[in-house]
Amino acid sequence: AQSVTQLDSQVPVFEEAPVELRCNYSSSVSVYLFWYVQYPNQGLQLLLKYLSGSTLVESINGFEAEFNKSQTSFHLRKPSVHISDTAEYFCAVIPFGGTSYGKLTFGQGTILTVHP
Amino acid sequence: NAGVTQTPKFRVLKTGQSMTLLCAQDMNHEYMYWYRQDPGMGLRLIHYSVGEGTTAKGEVPDGYNVSRLKKQNFLLGLESAAPSQTSVYxxxxxPTVVNNEQFFGPGTRLTVL
Structure with a gap:
């Protein structure tokens, strides 16, 4: 079985400040890793994912996440946040292997609030 | 293309009432999933389907039933609603086993009084 822990339930920051949202996972097998974003009163949208290859992955709106296998972490970072980044962010994993049927295991979510 | 749609968007039920939530997709995807979202708990998988005519239990299936009679539709039923089922669904x-990205609908906010 897999588990995902997001270490901060809420992260308040000021606009243009850097931010890091932390995610650790536990799994007995290798996993794919994802960050999803949920804007107020909307569904979830994929922000970025790590499937294989370079451990640093980037999104089109300036976020990046680094897969650290030894620390079983997949922290999300942005060097300068905007008001529009205010949302809830979810870290999630899927284990390798066909029998998982692509079932996502989610963390508890981190609410990022960007203040002017 | 509409993508993934959910009907209804909002619903209020009394304890003991029944209802069905409809998920429809026009992307010809094989796999479909139902999650519930509760504050501080992330999203938890209720049931899922790997193809037309198949369903399986997820992490929190009790009190729910599902059906996938057509590939494009996945129905979630509550036979006798309870206040503990107040949630966003x-x-x-x-699309495939290889491509692991999931595409989400806009959600249904259900309140059980």
Whole structure:
């Protein structure tokens, strides 16, 4: 079985400040890793994912996440946040292997609030 | 293309009432999922389907039933609603085993009084 822990339930920051949202996972097998974003009163949208290859992955709106296998972490970072980044962010994993049927295991979510 | 749609968007039920949530997709995806979202708990998988005519239990299946009679539709039923089922319900789809990205619907906010 897999588990995902997001270490901060809420992260308040000021606009243009850097931010890091932390995610650790536990799994007995290798996993794919994802960050999803949920804007107020909307569904979830994929922000970025790590499937294989370079451990640093980037999104089109300036976020990046680094897969650290030894620390079983997949922290999300942005060097300068905007008001529009205010949302809830979810870290999630899927284990390798066909029998998982692509079932996502989610963390508890981190609410990022960007203040002017 | 509409993507993933959910009907209804909002619903209020009394304890003991029944209802069905509909998820529809026009992307010809094989896999479909129902999640519930509760504050501080992330999203938890209720049931899922790997193809037309198949369903399986997820992490929190009790009190829910599902059906996938057509590939494009995945129905979630509550036979006798309870206040503990007050939640936001999300449907998601996924095209193939290899491609692991899931696509989410806009959600249904259900309140059980």
């Amino acid at each position: 999300f449907c998601a789809t996924k």
